[in-house]
Amino acid sequence: GAVFNADGKFDNDGGINNVWWLGDSVEFRMAADPKNQGGDIRANKDILTFALWYNAKEDKDYAALQRSFSFETGDATGITVKSKPSTVGRTFEVRVPWSIVQSGSVPKAGDSVALTLAGIWKNGLRAYGMGSISSFRGMNDWGDARFLAAGRPPLVFLNLRKPAETVAPEEAKYTVALEIPDKGLLSVGVYGRDGVLVRTLLAGRPVEAGRMQVAWNGNTDDGVAVPPGKYQARAVVNGGLKAQYVTSACSPGKPPHNSENPKGGWGGVWGNVVDIAADARGLYPLWAMEEGDGALMLMDEEGQLQWRQHIPLALGGPQVAVASNGKYVFVGVDAPGKNAGKAGLWRVNCENGAYVAFAHEGSDPLEFYLEGGTRPVPESGQANTVIPAAIGSLAADATTLYVSARHQDRVVCFDAETGKPGRSFDVAMPGGLCLDGKGGLLVVSGNRILRLDPASGRTEPVVSAGLDAPHDVACDKDGTILVSDRGASQQVKRFAADGKPMAAFGKAGGRSNNGKYEVESLRNPAGIAVAVSGKVFFTEDAAPKVIVRLGPELRYETLWAGPWYMSGQVCVDPYQPEQLYHSCDGYVRFVIDYEKKTSAPDAVWTDFALPSSALSSPRIVQHKGVRYLFASDHRGTSLYRLEGYKMLLVAAVGSDRENGRWPSRWAFSDLNENGKLDEGEKVLIAQEPKTPPYLVHSYWHGGVDDRDMT
Structure with missing residues (x-):
């Protein structure tokens, strides 16, 4: 039932x-x-x-x-x-x-x-x-x-909390006399000489303080008479367990879980926050992938979710760019499967997130591809190389959707209502796009920012210095320019309308994602947008999946981190319960303040000696005073040593996948503890293609005995 x-x-x-x-x-x-x-x-x-x-x-x-x-x-x-x-x-x-x-x-x-x-x-x-x-x-x-023998009476478990006695008086062979010290929930069991429970008499029955007797007919829970011998009755009474909500980690939603309104929960559990757009309604962050949570959402400037929407099944590849014109939110997709290389596009209503399909031929109304923007597709058997998506960025006004077709060195215009292509403009290495509020379009081109006049097609440089590897661009209502800059910079930068540098947020060089998380140390700053209030929002295409809010002068105000897949991917340190670990492309550690009822990312580790090391089902164990994180999944089993903000992969066993099979079994030990894979540290222990596909059956995950870590 x-x-x-x-x-x-x-x-x-x-x-x-x-x-x-x-x-x-x-x-x-x-x-x-x-x-x-x-x-x-x-x-x-x-x-x-x-x-x-x-x-x-x-x-x-x-x-x-x-x-x-x-x-x-x-x-x-x-x-x-x-x-x-x-x-x-x-x-x-x-x-x-x-x-x-x-x-x-x-x-x-x-x-x-x-x-x-x-x-x-x-x-x-x-x-x-x-x-x-x-x-x-x-x-x-x-x-x-x-399984019981046919004809046996049904078990009594479902009735154990009801006031009626579980054994009729005429069936009682034995009675257990109890002195109940306090009002609460009473559980009583009968145990054999070996300490094994043979019969549950009561389980959580509400009782008052005082004397009472519990009957037993001498049968096991299966209705079978116990053999003659010595048995012991054990009882416990307590006021019951109660839970009081303190805070949440890994999902910053309000509430953090899905709710009926439906304004609870957060974004996509797979992939990072790759882009963000803004309009009068709020902010539209976009996650690269999801699994049932919605990769696109609308939130206000305080982080309150307004609506979420799923990636259309037909366009399930990596989501790469988002833009809003106040009527529609447009999402660009790096198309997967048989349509690899194409530029997918879907859109929703800004007000409620409902799909708004483009009219086109095909059985799926949401499976729509843009003309004039593609990317190269590796041939079968060719080495797996990372090729940037066909769409570099999107921008939109009431009539036109602008797309940076990076592999064609062009910015292409599409009708915002029909999706049909229009004019296009030559721009070398086009990346981030945004409207400048004066009829022009700002375009990332190489390591510069250009202003494109859609009416004439002319371009002129606006920011020609002070950038290393600009990724995205946004424009404030006063004309100042915001840029997410990668490369050696790893900063968010503000420039005057004439291109002169004004301010920057973040430490030059960013972070390595192998230690303490500091919001001022960026890693792969991605989308950037300016809200109606003038506050600046940017995302990172990296763990711990943050959306950061800055004041107009680029001073830090707050952030939102997450979400992550929760199925067996999280653990609390039993020795330091204010620390929570979550596996992603590595590990994120959150610190929980139980008094202030807050949580925040504290450390990130994503770079290990073996990129294929197991990450799932983390649990913290302690052996001889040393803290370890144990993990296991379909790739094998791994052991990491924890020392403050340092996490070192010290040992692993696993399998390497080759052409859909897992023939190679190996063992790894970081003998010199330098965090790298050196000669002689990864040893092949078996290579038998006919054996079962896993070194260990760790799909249900594994366990570790912290008494004997050998």
Whole structure:
């Protein structure tokens, strides 16, 4: 069964071949073969995932089946599912024949198999689940499904908190006398000589102080009589656990999680904040990628989310640029897959974030590509090289969308309503774009800023000195020019309208992302925009994914950092609980102030001796007084030593992927502890293409024994 909205609605219009997970659904997963509870989890086809949902438009119940951790679609024709509304939601009953277990090994009385359950529900712009991914992957969230002999009475767990006694008086063989010291929640269990729990008598029952007796009929939780022997009853009473919200880290939303209004949560969990635009409504930050959270959002100058929107599925490549003309927000895309090399474009309504499709041929109304702007595409088998996207930047006014086509050395104009191409202008190495408020267009060109007159097509240099590797440009209402400058500079700079330097924010040279995080030390400053108030906002294409707000004089005011993928990617240091670690392209450490109820990024580490070292499921362990961070994922297992603001990869075991296979198994030790991969430190330990694809089955992540770190 499952409980959803209090009004009883169930919102899911998906079909068996559609994206049903973007609506309300119930999911459960089990390792159905009691004789094979793990093994090669990507090949074990008796690890079964079931999804159940009700399509209200069709008045139809659905069930879907996937096999193994390769998520192969299974045949669900033998599965029946029925659901019905209840006063607080919807109740499901599903019947699955055991013949679905391919091994033929089905459970018998006394067996148990691993099982987990999750609810996913639709909320505002997206669907989100309570442990829907982490509970499926993290073994700490799995439980045992225990099988009883036919005819056995049902277990009593669901009734353990009810006032009625769990054992009828005529069935009681033994009684446990208790003296309850205080009012609270009482739990009582019976344990065997070996200390193993054999029967739970009460679990969290509300009781008053005083004497009471608890009956036991001499049976286990499975309803089987215990053998003769010595047993011990243990009891605990307490006032119950309560949680008080303190603060949040990794998501600066207000609230940090998704909410019904829907103004909670933050931006895209994958990729950095690559660009930002501004208009009278507020700021539009853009993340390079997302997974169900929305990569584009509108926020006010205090960081309050107004709306978010998803990347269209057909344009799921890296998002690279954003611009607003007050009516539409335009997003440029580095097209993926078979359309690689093209410049994708989508737009939404500025007011509410709703998609506004361009009229064009094709089955998907949101799959739209600009003409006249492409990038080279490496040939099959060619070395994997990083090629900048076709779109360098966007700017827009009421009638025209301006696009810097960097590989054609041109700025191309498109009709803001139809997306059809118009005039184009020769500009060498075009990058960031912005309107100057006087009918002109400012363009990053190499290491200069030019002013382009769209009426005549003429260009003139505005800023010819003081820049190293300018990335983006913005213009204040008084005509001053703001530039995000990379290269050896790594600063945000302000220039007068005549190009004279006025001020700069950030320490020259920036940061290395291997130690203490300081907001004045920038790394890859990216998009830049000026809000209506005159405050300056810029983003960084680097961890910890910050949006920074500066005053008009480029003095620091505040920042927002995040968000990140949360499924097993975060841990609190048990020895210093004010420190929280999160894995991204490396690690970010947040410091939590429990008194002030604030959190802030404190350190960033992204450069290690092995770029392919494991990063997922971090946990802090301490061995002989030394602090370590342990991590494991599909690439292997890694151990990092922590010393203040220094994090060193000291050891790792893993696999290298080659042509879709993982044939090479290796072990690494940083023998001289210089943080680099030197000769003799990475040793090949196996090369057997026919063996299972992983060195360890770490998809469910691994563990470490801090008593013996060898």
